[in-house]
Amino acid sequence: MLDVQKIREDFPILKREVNGKPLVYFDNAATSQTPQVVIDAIVDYYSNYNANIHRGVHTLSQEATDAYEIARKKVQKHFNAKHTHEIILTSGTTHSINIVATSFTHILKKGDEIIVSALEHHSNIVPWQMLSERSGAVLKVIPINEEGELLMDVYDQLLSEKTKLVFTNHISNALGTINPIEEIIQKAHKVGAAVLIDGAQSCPHIKPDVQELDVDFYVASAHKLCGPTGVGLLYGKEEWLNKLPPYQGGGEMIDQVTFEKTTYAGLPHKFEAGTPNICGGIAFGIALDYMNEIGFDEIAEYENELLAYGTKKLLEIEGLRIYGTSKNKTSVISFNLEGIHPYDIGSIVDKLGVAVRTGHHCAQPIMDFYQIPGTIRASFSFYNTKEEIDILVEAVKKAKMMLL
Amino acid sequence: MSIQEIQEEIVDEFSMFDDWMQRYEYMIDLGKSLPLIEEKYKIEENIIKGCQSKVWVHAEMKNDKIEFTADSDAIITKGIIAILIRVFSGQHPKDIMDADTAFIDEIGLKEHLSPTRANGLVSMIKQLKMYAIAYQTQLN
Numbered sequence: 001m002l003d004v005q006k007i008r009e010d011f012p013i014l015k016r017e018v019n020g021k022p023l024v025y026f027d028n029a030a031t032s033q034t035p036q037v038v039i040d041a042i043v044d045y046y047s048n049y050n051a052n053i054h055r056g057v058h059t060l061s062q063e064a065t066d067a068y069e070i071a072r073k074k075v076q077k078h079f080n081a082k083h084t085h086e087i088i089l090t091s092g093t094t095h096s097i098n099i100v101a102t103s104f105t106h107i108l109k110k111g112d113e114i115i116v117s118a119l120e121h122h123s124n125i126v127p128w129q130m131l132s133e134r135s136g137a138v139l140k141v142i143p144i145n146e147e148g149e150l151l152m153d154v155y156d157q158l159l160s161e162k163t164k165l166v167f168t169n170h171i172s173n174a175l176g177t178i179n180p181i182e183e184i185i186q187k188a189h190k191v192g193a194a195v196l197i198d199g200a201q202s203c204p205h206i207k208p209d210v211q212e213l214d215v216d217f218y219v220a221s222a223h224k225l226c227g228p229t230g231v232g233l234l235y236g237k238e239e240w241l242n243k244l245p246p247y248q249g250g251g252e253m254i255d256q257v258t259f260e261k262t263t264y265a266g267l268p269h270k271f272e273a274g275t276p277n278i279c280g281g282i283a284f285g286i287a288l289d290y291m292n293e294i295g296f297d298e299i300a301e302y303e304n305e306l307l308a309y310g311t312k313k314l315l316e317i318e319g320l321r322i323y324g325t326s327k328n329k330t331s332v333i334s335f336n337l338e339g340i341h342p343y344d345i346g347s348i349v350d351k352l353g354v355a356v357r358t359g360h361h362c363a364q365p366i367m368d369f370y371q372i373p374g375t376i377r378a379s380f381s382f383y384n385t386k387e388e389i390d391i392l393v394e395a396v397k398k399a400k401m402m403l404l
Numbered sequence: 405m406s407i408q409e410i411q412e413e414i415v416d417e418f419s420m421f422d423d424w425m426q427r428y429e430y431m432i433d434l435g436k437s438l439p440l441i442e443e444k445y446k447i448e449e450n451i452i453k454g455c456q457s458k459v460w461v462h463a464e465m466k467n468d469k470i471e472f473t474a475d476s477d478a479i480i481t482k483g484i485i486a487i488l489i490r491v492f493s494g495q496h497p498k499d500i501m502d503a504d505t506a507f508i509d510e511i512g513l514k515e516h517l518s519p520t521r522a523n524g525l526v527s528m529i530k531q532l533k534m535y536a537i538a539y540q541t542q543l544n
Contacts, residue, residue, distance in 0.1 A: 019424070340479075341457055341477050341478035341479065341481075343456045343457045343478040343480070343481065344457075344478050344479050344480050344481075347428075347480050348428065348480075351424050351425070351428070358456065359456050373457065373458065373477060374456070402425075402428065402429060402432060403432060403479055
């Protein structure tokens with residue numbers, strides 16, 4: 001059983017006040033908070049061994065290189081990739097998706113098809129639309145039902161030998177729905193299509209095993225996993241990463257350069273042009289250690305408890321509707337109050353110290369599906385408490401009273 | 405009244421409130437009482453970009469002065485618009501162009517002024533001033 005009071009001690013930000021009230025942080029689906037060990041790692045890097053990596057022979061550079069490569073190994077181990085060089089450290093999920101989408105430009109032909117789910121974040125829609133425009137491949141969409149679940153029978157119909165790529169998130173950021181990615185991957189492979197899974201939302205709750213999933217590409221961000229912003233990963237199967245052309249040119253990614261011809265470095269450096277976020281990468285490794293020490297099974301169990309409690313308490317408010325009601329969902333509650341704009345609720349609960357997200361959550365197609373301008377989204381993490389949920393519920397009630 | 409005088413009047417009104425809740429309640433009331441924009445002006449091209457809630461603004465010239473009407477689907481945003489309309493509607497384009505908007509800070513709505521703030525108060529002011537520039541060009 002997870003000791004939430006002890007865990008809260010690890011997060012200095014949870015002690016602060018907002019608008020004179022203790023902070024209640026429920027915007028975890030956007031960015032998780034940072035434990036002291038990660039902050040210490042960042043300070044330690046800049047205080048003691050800040051240097052560029054992979055080239056200097058001096059001690060600082062070697063220490064920084066070692067620490068960065070240890071972090072890559074931690075990422076490999078956490079996601080259970082077969083090889084360390086299958087882990088490309090990027091600036092985050094969006095960057096990772098763009099690497100794959102850009103690199104596929106010359107692999108796809110006109111008339112090929114790519115499939116995306118209707119539950120995607122804009123970052124997992126727009127790069128593929130751009131790829132579709134460049135390559136002439138057709139973009140198809142797996143629709144959802146009222147509960148916010150993918151219609152898998154339609155997916156079956158969309159798949160054909162023309163399908164070359166399928167991409168979906170593991171968990172919807174706007175609704176919290178957990179998608180059946182095992183089935184999506186298996187079925188795509190049957191028609192010879194590659195699959196990219198956006199794990200940005202699932203990583204904080206579920207520890208994925210990329211080999212067991214047999215997924216071709218898997219992307220995620222450190223800042224949802226108690227790590228810093230500006231770091232993430234692209235996992236790709238070795239054979240795919242070898243097949244794809246480099247994404248950006250620059251230092252680090254080369255083997256030999258002459259003005260006549262450049263040969264590229266091997267994996268993972270081929271996709272890591274330029275000086276990376278060294279400190280961020282190292283801190284990402286420490287964040288994974290921290291979360292693994294708590295344990296993902298314990299985290300999931302506790303967050304499910306918060307989800308059940310929050311759902312029950314919020315539904316006691318008259319006129320409140322929750323969007324995304326799948327039985328398979330994580331600790332994200334997206335809701336609206338009848339007759340009130342989500343922005344109004346968000347503004348008032350912020351004044352009461354509660355941080356929630358309002359708006360379309362970068363998932364406009366989902367909002368269009370429900371014909372709403374947006375929702376209020378409360379997303380819980382393992383350091384949140386039931387008492388904080390009570391504060392949210394009271395704040396929403398107060399907002400309702402003021403606004404109606 | 406001049407823009408300056410109206411702003412001072414608003415600052416006076418807001419100075420009576422002790423806390424944010426009273427200020428918000430007042431804005432919500434203002435929002436509820438904002439005269440409605442004519443339905444025919446609630447069209448895509450009158451929407452101000454950069455707001456999390458929808459904001460429509462319509463402007464027309466009457467006797468060398470600009471009359472603004474507006475609406476929003478969010479009530480707090482509507483309250484903010486009501487304040488802006490009270491300040492700027494019925495004024496000469498040149499005066500609107502030159503107007504300082506520091507009073508927003510004084511009435512405790514500074515948090516709405518940040519350019520990244522989703523309600524786009526900055527976008528609203530910019531849009532009202534754009535209308536003023538456009539009409540001023542016509543007058544010249």
